[in-house]
Amino acid sequence: SEKIDSYGYPELHVIFDGMDFDVPTEVEAGYHVVVLDPDEGFSAYVDFMQPPAGLDRDEAVETALRAAAWDEVEEGWTFGGGSYAFQDKITRSIVRLDPGEWQIAASWQLDEDGADETMELYPLNVTDRGVGVAEEMAPAPDVVMELNDVAFGGLDQSIPAGPTLFEVANVGEKPRQMVLFRTDRALTSDDFGEWFGAMETGTPPADPFEMTWVGYAALTSPGYSTWIELDLAPGIYTATSWVVDPESGMPALLLGMVQSFNVE
Structure with a gap:
């Protein structure tokens, strides 16, 4: 991922250790290199989501799982992007996070056909650092x-x-x-x-x-x-x-x- 890494954006690590995810709780707004790292024998998914106000946690987790696993999207949600990683293969991608309260939607499953997928939502506070995202150098895609x-x-x-x-x-x-x-x-x-x-x-x-x-x-x-x-x-x-x-x-x-x- 030489092109992704060439921009020097801060890394946001989403690490699955076989039992739980290790994720940050607060980052500054802007572009981030998302490093998705599943444990051996597992696959992992990550997206940055904003559920609609008033949704209870269990319903939010279930809705996020349906979006990730079954491609069924409910009205009122915002999706900031993310990626997927198979076992032993760290995936690096770039997303732009705007200021506000987000949820890191991270799921895991055994890396085998027919395995169940388990989703969790982790609150992420994206702070306004005083420099507009539009002023930051955006990635220049091929x-x-x-x-x-x-x-x-x-x-x-x-x-x-x-x-x-x-x-x-x-x-x-x-x-x-x-x-x-x-x-x-x-x-x-x-x-x-x-x-x-x-x-x-x-x-x-x-x-x-x-x-x-x-x-x-x-x-x-x-x-x-x-x-x-x-x-x-x-x-x-x-x-x-x-x-x-x-x-x-x-x-x-x-x-x-x-x-x-x-x-x-």
Whole structure:
């Protein structure tokens, strides 16, 4: 993560020791390098959230878990961004934290198929240091990947291979996340629709396409971004978003939020 580290932003560590998370309780507003460090044998997730006022703690934790694990987002929440880490792999990302009371939404699960996910919320006071975030040097991404409700932007041209700093920026009106796969061919929303439809019939197709998980940017609300650095080999990659649209009950990728691009 040489590009992420080159900015010298303060590090915000989210460390899981196999039983609990070690997180800060107060930081200054601005850009932070979020260091997500799961223990051996575990995966971990982090996002910075602001629940609506008046929500009791148990309900807030359950709602945060549904957002992280099931991509179901409730109205009134603000999501500042974050990432995901598999066992033995520390993930570094950049988020911008505005002054106010936030919750570090951190979850863990055993790094195996079908494992339950456990969520907790940790209060984080983000203080105003007297210098506006807008005055701080913002990260300069190689690629701005736009999340625009039912479509991606900024991925309509080839990307050079090698270390690449992506800004995953929510420019739409609804919270969205991004899951990036390497795929054996360019994919569309229709490809996923046919795949899901076949599985619902009880006769799933035999590998209609191949995809390998590459990168992730957690939920962000409109106006927020997560910056992730990926070292991409030449090939075809496909960005997807799985957040469930509350009106249709369908994940965003079935509404059009699938975009493939080439790395050369």
